[in-house]
Amino acid sequence: xxxxxxxxxxxxxxxxxxxxxxxxxxxxxxxxxxxxxxxxxxxxxxxxxxxxxxxxxxxxxxxxxxxxxxxxxxxxxxxxxxxxxxxxxxxxxxxxxxxxxxxxxxxxxxxxxxxxxxxxxxxxxxxxxxxxxxxxxxxxxxxxxxxxxxxxxxxxxxxxxxxxxxxxxxxxxxxxxxxxxxxxxxxxxxxxxxxxxxxxxxxxxxxxxxxxxxxxxxxxxxxxxxxxxxxxxxxxxxxxxxxxxxxxxxxxxxxxxxxxxxxxxxxxxxxxxxxxxxxxxxxxxxxxxxxxxxxxxxxxxxxxxxxxxxxxxxxxxxxxxxxxxxxxxxxxxxxxxxxxxxxxxxxxxxxxxxxxxxxxxxxxxxxxxxxxxxxxxxxxxxxxxxxxxxxxxxxxxxxxxxxxxxxxxxxxxxxxxxxxxxxxxxxxxxxxxxxxxxxxxxxxxx
Amino acid sequence: xxxxxxxxxxxxxxxxxxxxxxxxxxxxxxxxxxxxxxxxxxxxxxxxxxxxxxxxxxxxxxxxxxxxxxxxxxxxxxxxxxxxxxxxxxxxxxxxxxxxxxxxxxxxxxxxxxxxxxxxxxxxxxxxxxxxxxxxxxxxxxxxxxxxxxxxxxxxxxxxxxxxxxxxxxxxxxxxxxxxxxxxxxxxxxxxxxxxxxxxxxxxxxxxxxxxxxxxxxxxxxxxxxxxxxxxxxxxxxxxxxxxxxxxxxxxxxxxxxxxxxxxxxxxxxxxxxxxxxxxxxxxxxxxxxxxxxxxxxxxxxxxxx
Numbered sequence: 001x002x003x004x005x006x007x008x009x010x011x012x013x014x015x016x017x018x019x020x021x022x023x024x025x026x027x028x029x030x031x032x033x034x035x036x037x038x039x040x041x042x043x044x045x046x047x048x049x050x051x052x053x054x055x056x057x058x059x060x061x062x063x064x065x066x067x068x069x070x071x072x073x074x075x076x077x078x079x080x081x082x083x084x085x086x087x088x089x090x091x092x093x094x095x096x097x098x099x100x101x102x103x104x105x106x107x108x109x110x111x112x113x114x115x116x117x118x119x120x121x122x123x124x125x126x127x128x129x130x131x132x133x134x135x136x137x138x139x140x141x142x143x144x145x146x147x148x149x150x151x152x153x154x155x156x157x158x159x160x161x162x163x164x165x166x167x168x169x170x171x172x173x174x175x176x177x178x179x180x181x182x183x184x185x186x187x188x189x190x191x192x193x194x195x196x197x198x199x200x201x202x203x204x205x206x207x208x209x210x211x212x213x214x215x216x217x218x219x220x221x222x223x224x225x226x227x228x229x230x231x232x233x234x235x236x237x238x239x240x241x242x243x244x245x246x247x248x249x250x251x252x253x254x255x256x257x258x259x260x261x262x263x264x265x266x267x268x269x270x271x272x273x274x275x276x277x278x279x280x281x282x283x284x285x286x287x288x289x290x291x292x293x294x295x296x297x298x299x300x301x302x303x304x305x306x307x308x309x310x311x312x313x314x315x316x317x318x319x320x321x322x323x324x325x326x327x328x329x330x331x332x333x334x335x336x337x338x339x340x341x342x343x344x345x346x347x348x349x350x351x352x353x354x355x356x357x358x359x360x361x362x363x364x365x366x367x368x369x370x371x372x373x374x375x376x377x378x379x380x381x382x383x384x385x386x387x388x389x390x391x392x393x394x395x396x397x398x399x400x401x402x403x404x405x406x407x408x409x410x411x412x413x414x415x416x417x418x419x420x421x422x423x424x425x426x427x428x429x430x431x432x433x434x435x436x437x438x439x440x441x442x443x444x445x446x
Numbered sequence: 447x448x449x450x451x452x453x454x455x456x457x458x459x460x461x462x463x464x465x466x467x468x469x470x471x472x473x474x475x476x477x478x479x480x481x482x483x484x485x486x487x488x489x490x491x492x493x494x495x496x497x498x499x500x501x502x503x504x505x506x507x508x509x510x511x512x513x514x515x516x517x518x519x520x521x522x523x524x525x526x527x528x529x530x531x532x533x534x535x536x537x538x539x540x541x542x543x544x545x546x547x548x549x550x551x552x553x554x555x556x557x558x559x560x561x562x563x564x565x566x567x568x569x570x571x572x573x574x575x576x577x578x579x580x581x582x583x584x585x586x587x588x589x590x591x592x593x594x595x596x597x598x599x600x601x602x603x604x605x606x607x608x609x610x611x612x613x614x615x616x617x618x619x620x621x622x623x624x625x626x627x628x629x630x631x632x633x634x635x636x637x638x639x640x641x642x643x644x645x646x647x648x649x650x651x652x653x654x655x656x657x658x659x660x661x662x663x664x665x666x667x668x669x670x671x672x673x674x675x676x677x678x679x680x681x682x683x684x685x686x687x688x689x690x691x692x693x694x695x696x697x698x699x700x701x702x703x704x705x706x707x708x709x710x711x712x713x714x715x716x717x718x719x720x721x722x723x724x725x726x727x728x729x730x731x732x733x734x735x736x737x738x739x740x741x742x743x744x745x746x747x748x749x750x751x752x
Contacts (some may be wrong), residue, residue: 138710140715141715141720142708142709142715146723150727154730158734161734161738196748197748199747199748201747202747205744207746211734212736212737216730
């Protein structure tokens with residue numbers, strides 16, 4: 001591996017790095033097609049949301065029992081994936097782990113896109129989205145909802161800054177190199193590069209800011225997912241009323257986030273032809289990281305299900321038997337096995353950590369992570385402590401309606417669109433950091 | 447002649463056949479369920495609590511036991527649950543049917559507790575002439591009366607409530623009504639507390655004497671809302687009196703919303719939680735603004751160096 005890197009050091013020049021990384025931003029037919037496709041999907045599904053807005057939440061499958069349905073499962077999933085930004089670029093960055101350099105920006109892009117959409121999902125789950133400001137006007141300090149709104153917006157802000165700040169030198173390059181960019185984009189590069197010309201003073205100043213934010217995002221990142229878990233754990237419902245929900249969610253988020261990152265890495269590597277930057281080394285190490293976070297998550301799962309399953313106290317018993325052997329068994333076990341246990345077993349072997357196999361495995365992990373959120377949110381709601389009497393039969397079950405599914409597709413498409421657009425206008429691999437790491441001198445003209 | 451016999455015979459067979467078919471369609475409880483026995487004894491207390499449960503849950507369709515005033519539902523009307531024809535069934539059979547329901551008859555598997563169901567059965571069984579242990583609760587025959595009055599006499603000293611039930615006979619005399627069950631209730635936060643006791647049937651003077659519980663809290667002045675009624679509306683229609691009496695223990699109720707607490711309004715949030723929230727927001731956003739402030743100084747640094 002070391003030989004490989006040394007080899008590259010000699011073949012890569014600053015000019016070549018610039019060319020390789022900036023090329024897909026200027027000229028990439030497939031990307032434009034993909035954007036057009038996403039916009040079509042979004043416009044079609046926006047109609048479903050319009051129907052929901054017009055007719056109210058009655059068009060969803062949510063009723064008195066299940067009042068948090070598909071949307072909240074999506075919300076938890078989006079928040080989970082977005083945590084990868086904090087894991088990769090901040091925790092590993094602060095530990096000065098160098099193989100993350102080429103993928104840290106992708107992680108940050110994912111973080112921004114997913115946390116932004118997570119916030120939108122909450123608004124889309126509201127029958128009267130115009131009342132969202134009431135949370136701020138009348139929100140109670142005692143309510144996790146207020147903390148959640150606060151922490152989601154804070155995380156979004158810091159993630160955006162952590163995306164932009166380390167990109168300032170690259171944006172200065174974009175400003176100089178991308179002569180054919182649209183005037184609007186040029187203006188954007190001009191503003192966001194903050195007159196950076198890589199003087200030692202600027203360099204020191206910039207890195208101090210970045211390090212501050214990297215430290216700051218650790219508690220905020222932990223808070224965002226812990227508070228999301230408290231939305232559940234602060235109630236007495238069976239399946240939610242547990243003390244480990246905070247760390248359990250954070251561990252789960254690292255799994256989902258890493259899987260999301262691996263999938264994105266693969267597609268950028270192939271579609272942007274970045275084989276020289278996002279190398280097998282990155283996939284191999286991400287695979288090892290994945291095994292580590294999956295093991296932690298597995299450990300939490302053992303605690304979360306084995307201990308209550310051993311006691312089977314009243315209320316929990318119905319919930320757990322439904323999960324283990326009842327209506328939810330297939331979803332539950334597939335998320336545990338396909339989304340956690342089997343990936344661990346596969347990823348300990350080096351050949352499964354090659355880009356293609358690990359991307360496929362990550363898709364399974366992502367699907368498992370989503371299903372897991374679904375079986376965390378819905379089954380609990382089906383067993384209220386105080387049974388609701390004399391309700392129509394359809395209140396006692398929950399099946400997402402076509403509208404809900406379309407709005408879900410909308411939110412996923414939206415997240416992908418944000419990622420795509422960001423990667424179209426910004427270099428997805430940090431040019432200057434790569435050059436620095438390889439000991440190549442960075443030159444930015446004023 | 448022979449033909450006539452044949453015709454009569456075949457008509458008879460047809461009749462027996464159809465009767466058996468119709469019979470087979472009647473609602474039958476499984477054999478095993480018949481063996482189940484009522485674990486509760488036929489005490490006056492159980493019978494009267496069964497009656498109350500019956501009045502709330504069953505009467506709307508089945509009418510008053512033995513009175514045959516059921517709701518004429520289609521296709522199968524509910525039976526008179528006090529009739530001898532119904533009561534030939536075992537306790538187990540009745541229990542099964544109440545649990546399962548059939549057609550318009552709802553299931554009470556979840557909506558009534560086992561105890562409640564057995565109480566209702568105990569009550570119904572009290573109409574069974576063939577059961578030795580059955581006690582006739584209403585044995586006394588009261589004269590036909592009009593203008594039924596329920597009077598309350600409350601003794602604050604020893605906390606006793608004396609209710610008196612009278613009516614005016616055809617001759618114009620006001621007479622006591624005997625053997626009628628009264629319900630004495632106190633209004634609490636969620637519904638009424640029944641304090642009638644074991645034996646709330648009027649005596650020969652038409653009286654029921656009830657002891658108000660020693661430890662029941664009232665409002666600041668000890669006021670409680672009393673409600674006394676003839677349990678069964680079937681006799682004289684709704685006969686009911688309510689009264690505010692100072693029989694309760696005076697209490698100084700605290701409004702849980704007045705104190706700072708997790709369940710309070712925003713203005714009454716615990717201080718520590720306001721501090722943590724506001725403090726956290728100020729710290730984190732303080733740093734963010736600091737970074738933003740440093741960010742706008744970045745262009746200046748470029749000039750400084752040159």
